Amino acid sequence: MDTMTTILQPDHATIPGVSKPVKSRAARRVHGLSDRAIAWLFVAPTIALLLAINIFPLIWMIRLSFTNLNLSMSYLPLRFVGLDNFRDILTDEDVWFRLQTTAQFVISSVALQVVIGFGLALLINRQFRGHSFWTTIILLPMMLSPAVVGNFWTLLLQPQIGPFNYLISLLTGVPPSSFSMTGQVSLAPWTIVLVDTWMWAPYVMLICLAGLRSIPDYIYEAAEVDRASAWRQFWSITLPMTVPFLMLAVLFRAIENFKMFDMVNLLTSGGPGSTTELVSISLKRAAFEKWRTGYSSALAIILFVTVFGAANIYVKTLNKVKQR
């Protein structure tokens, strides 16, 4: 390196210590763009794309949310209606009912996924033989297309011909055609939870596993020295040290399930009646079937604000985990 320095900057090479930064900065300026210019040049295309595809449409949508625009009746003059759309939404019992359905779906599916995912992670962490292979198998569902998953579960859950009902009847003796997982008001909300859990429990498992592996061995060794019971070790070491990871998984799953559209749209398409009509499906009906663009823009903004708040918390948790 010394010889190189001499070639590049013969004047400064003689001054030890000072030579390095001066020479490298000078070299950079001579040979090309400044770092500042490069930084902006590199970041700008991404920001520009996001502004064009995300932010500009969002601003447009905010504008539309104050209008009466209805694409199926575009002959009507466009009128600004102020906050009417928002008032209509927030006072509409149906909307509140959809939000309630969504909340129930989010809470029960995430809770179930946490229990199963955390349990699986604890078991896999025992490092039995072949655990890596079986873990990969368990991870498969979450990599699949939710729409395709929703679609093929409708076959599995067919009352007559589906293997699910048949298996249940083998285990319990209930005739297989006496119940319909997707067509019955009492079962459909649980069906979407079941399929969602099949798909996403592995997600929670994978993150919890990372949490468990981040706990240094010496802590357990110290606990052993103190003769802490396995139960005590779980409550005082394992659980508290995995909680940040668990939080991350819960937040991410909650955000994703709050937005849930694809899997449920194909599995039950909101039915029977509107028992599984999550807020995203409701939004799709308002925007792309009834074409109430003004109204649905307002509803979309309400959802945006909710998700944005949750995303904020998500990033904070994420940074906390990162510091570990």
Next chain:
Amino acid sequence: MTAAATKSVLTKSTAHSIVEASPRTKAFAGGLVILYAVITILPLLWIVATAFKSQSDAIAYPPKVIFEPTLEGYVNLFTVRTRQTPDFIAKLPPPETWYDKLVRKRDMVIAGPSKVVPRFVNSLIIGFGSTFLAVFLGTLAAYAFSRFRIPLADDLLFFILSTRMMPPVAVAIPIYLMYRQLNLTDTRLGMILLYTAVNVSLAVWLLKGFIDEIPREYEEAALVDGYTRLQALRKVVLPQAVTGIAATAIFCLIFSWNEYAFAVLLTSGEAQTMPPFIPFIIGEGGQDWPAVAAATTLFVVPIVMFTVLLRKHLLRGITFGAVRK
């Protein structure tokens, strides 16, 4: 505690420590996990098997576990057929191919290819197109975020991530209106741009993590050697980030491949990808389940392969690079 007691506890701890579980615990844990894995994989196996069933076997009661395999499902997936009278079929010249033969057994003739190939091609073009763009833009931005001081970097990164968190149905409303104005509705270009925008956030976050892990010293040495920043990026940083870039690309590809909400709301024919197409593979009297299962199998196989390939980086990918090991 006496020294002897401490010693005995210590030896005990090495034998029964949580970290190194006893063989019995291990076997128990292993058994439960394998049971779960088998239950979890059964639905997928059922679909793969259904693809090899005949129409009547697929909807038989009780559901058939053992059946005579046939390629009808795959033939039906790739063709459009018309029903004919047995007399008409008897008068036809003998079937030329095995699939002609298979179809005629059901009193049908092949009328032409189905739309599955164009849909598959759309999935490939849109998937690879958006992945390439997202990874290209993402690499540049991630390098800048990793190496340079950018004012408000944290806010920009949050902004980039938050765009991915938005509900797709909500995003689709203004995009639909905008694309109508720009004539981008139901075009591959429109879908590529949209998926690039969604994927670039993941790409930036993941790649920033990967680039952060490459020691700066390498580049600094290169800069000292007279490389420009761009040369150092190309010849020093990129070769070291290859694995990370590949993993990121696969994540982007999987997203575009699997995406349904935008595809179903913004495409109708020309640019339609596989996910909105598969549920509408219809036979006589409803969904043609063996054909649907065949399409699902073909659609899912690449994902399974990628999952195995990605196994090491999976955790990173699904947490936007937050959790690494």
